[in-house]
Amino acid sequence: MPRNSATCIICGNELSLSEMKSVLLKKGDCTGFVHMTCATTDELKECIIEIARQEKEYYEDLMKISPEFKEESIRQFEEKYGTFNEVSDYAPSDSEIIIAALLHELQKRRNH
Numbered sequence: 001m002p003r004n005s006a007t008c009i010i011c012g013n014e015l016s017l018s019e020m021k022s023v024l025l026k027k028g029d030c031t032g033f034v035h036m037t038c039a040t041t042d043e044l045k046e047c048i049i050e051i052a053r054q055e056k057e058y059y060e061d062l063m064k065i066s067p068e069f070k071e072e073s074i075r076q077f078e079e080k081y082g083t084f085n086e087v088s089d090y091a092p093s094d095s096e097i098i099i100a101a102l103l104h105e106l107q108k109r110r111n112h
């Protein structure tokens, strides 16, 4: 399977990770990618909150290693979030774009 596609854990169809139409979702014990259109409104809301929580933790961790940026603390940060080589290997996923897409999907449902 190409790296930029996955199987939706709700409908079982393929989804493209490069399009901002899918999101990582925790469903019971399993976590996987789903089409935003397959997720319930509550699940979309949970996704937004989860992204916000993770982003907050990321920036808090970043603040913890600054302003000294000691070698040891940078190494620990990289262990948690990945080194440049590991991170740059993924398809770029800007959480702001995903949040905008999720909010757009929520608004679309509200207007129906």
Ligand SMILES: [Zn+2]
Residues within 6 Å of the ligand: 008, 009, 010, 011, 012, 013, 034, 035, 038
């Ligand atoms: Zn689906």
